[in-house]
Amino acid sequence: MAEQEPKDPDDAATRPTGSLRGLSDELTARVPELLEATTRSVGTGLELRSTLDRVCATAAELTHARYAAVGVLDESGEGLSDFVTHGVPEEVAHAVGHRPDGRTGLLGALIREPGPISLADLTADPRFAGFPAAHPLMRTFLGVPVHVQGELFGNLYVAEKDDGEPFDETDLHLLQVLATEAGIAVAHARAYEAARQRERWIDGSVAVTTALLSGGDADEALTVVAEQARRLADSAAAVVLLPAEQGGLEVVAVADGDRGGALGRIVPHRSPVVAALLRGEAVFMDDATTDSRTITRLADGFGPHMLLPLSIGGRVLGALAIPRARGSRPYSEAERLLATQFAAQAALALMMAEAQRDRERLAVYEDRDRIARDLHDLVIQRLFSTGMMLEQAQQRSAVPEVRAGVGRAVDELDVTIQEIRTAVFALQQEHAETPGGLRARVLREIGMAAVPLGFRPSHRFLGPVDSLVGELAGKNLIAALREALSNAFRHAGASRVDVGVDATATLPDGREAVRLSVADDGVGIPEGGRRSGLRNLARRAESLGGASWFGPGTGKDGGGTTVYWQVPL
Known part of the structure; x- marks a missing residue:
């Protein structure tokens, strides 16, 4: 839609917006009524899109036009970020496809030189660049600028007057009055929308803080960060990355069902994006797929992109990536600011959760030290005394069978004392001194779970676990074991837990796999009970090409639960 500058200086198109000079007495008398009706119809409701509708x-009703539209300027002021229409059927709009961007043709000229314009035949205007395929034919055209708080917001257009005649002076002035009222309504809608947007981001920050400090599974809490960021930013996906041991950033949480395979992927430290994020700098892209700073395929198919450091007090804890689909609108300055504040709040909650977990680990280590002291100072001494008493009884007995039986009991006590001493040594080892093999890490998790459970779970290994299971599969297996043991402690009320790691398992397609099983004799999973931990286990397994499921436990008549977690070696 566009217009040609009238050559007559007295033409209505050259008069100042809102002027009523030259109107008929009948129209002048109706102006207050029209203003009231316009205010009533335009100012109802506060959502920006519905206001523009x-x-x-x-506009179409007042000027008796078949079509009407509002072109909304983008942040640069050189094109259109939105184009709202009236009178164009949905199927026609779909057939037309891409809406005008306002950078060329008649609409572009109106943006560069805003002002009222009236055209009897817009197709004859030299600035007209033609209609797209399936676009309705239009000839008569009228347009006026819309200002919001003194700044150009966009243009209001009408086309194709019902009687086929050109738009007249009355139509122009009615449209100018409407544009003034529209500017006021848009200002209110913008303020309301900005307030609602800030409120949504604040609510999202609260949800993230609650998830991180709830004491639940850390991976699940980070998934909440990603899910909230995706919802609030209206993005195609959201990804949380944490520093990797070998450098760079590792994907630890993804909010996008189609990209679960990105879990565990590492963006190397040589990436310019990673370097900027680790310096605490935010990175913004208009098209992540073509941006030269991306060196991995994780950005494939994405357009506008926000990558924000999760930093607090100069310390970078990780990063948050929030991409939109290719071709989507870029992030506005307001959205960038709100997302940056959200990332800062998430970083604070992440640091507080880390400190909370450190305190919990310290409490576990203190309990382990106390248990080790009690075992060494009380239990071993008492067993040693019992063994001496049995040896004395053995020497005094004249019955060979009794002496042989007492001797076997003394030998068993010696073995028990050695096992307890081994357990004491393991309990007193520092975390950094603990062997790093998968078998040792499984035993460490079992030992740490013994404190909250009140007993030590049993364990069994099948196959050469340390040599067959890869680092990525082993790392995720430990996280799955930690989640399953935590569920057994928090929900099962079990008196027995059995842990199995089988490196000789196979997947349905024949690939070699490692299978983790954690069986208990507790209360089982009630119908409709909380299963977020089980869903988290399933997501983790599926991201590696495996699966997770559960079945009957080891209690009487199959009571309790057995959790299975299986991934390729």
Whole structure:
């Protein structure tokens, strides 16, 4: 839609917006009524999109036009970020496809030189660049600028007057009055929308803080960060990355069902994006797929992209990536600011959760030290005394069978004392001194779970676990074991837990796999009970090409639960 500058200096198109000079006495008398009706129809409701829809509908009604539209300027002021129409059927709009961007043709000229314009035949204007395929034919055209708080917001257009005649002076002035009222309504809608947007981001920050400090599974809490960021930013996906041991950033949480395979992927430290994020700098891209700073395929198919450091007090804890689909609108300055504040709040909650987990680990280590002291100072001494008493009884007995039986009991006590001493040594080892093999890490998790459970779970290994299971599979297996043991402690009320790691398992497609099983004799999973931990286990397994499921436990008549977690070696 566009217009040609009238050559007559007295033409209505050259008069100042809102002027009523030259109108008929009948129209002048109706102006207060029209103003009230316009305010009533345009100013109802506060959502910006619905406000623009009402502006278009009212413009068409007042000027008896078949079509109406509002072109909204983008942040640069050189093109259109939105184009709201009235009178164009949905199927026609779909057939037309891409809406005008306002950078070329008649609409572009109106943006560069805003002002009222009236055209009897817009197709004859030299600035007209033609209609797209399936676009409705239009000839008569009228347009006026819309200002919001003194700044150009966009243009209001009408086309194709019902009687086929050109738009007249009355139509122009009615449209100018409507544009003034629309500017006021848009200002209110913008303020309301900005307040709602800030409120949503604040609510999202609260949800993230609650998830991180709830004491639940850390991976699940990080998934909450990603899910909230994706919802609030209206993005195609959201990814949380944490520093990797070998450098760079590792994907630890993804909010996008189609990209679960990205879990565990590492963006290397040589990436310019990683370097900027680790310096605490935010990175913004208009098209992540073509941006030269991306060196991995994780950005494939994405367009506008925000990559924000999760930093607090100069310390970078990780990063948050929030991409939109290719071709989507870029992030506005307001969205970038709100997302940056959200990332800062998430970083604070992440640091507080880390400190909380450190305190919990310290409490576990203190309990382990106390248990080790009690075992060494009380239990071993008492067993040693019992063994001496049995040896004395053995010497005094004249019955060979009794002496042989007492001797076997003394030998068993010696073995028990050695096992307890081994357990004491393991309990007193520092975390950094603990062997790093998968078998040792499984035993460490079992030992740490013994404190909250009140007993030590049993364990069994099948196959050469340390040599067959890869680092990525082993790392995720430990996280799955930690989640399953935590569920057994928090929900099962079990008196027995059995842990199995089988490196000789196979997947349905024949690939070699490692299978983790954690069986208990507790209360089982009640119907409709909380299963977020089980879903988290399933997501982790599926991201590696495996699966997770559960079945009957080891209690009487199959009571309790057995959790299975299986991935390729």
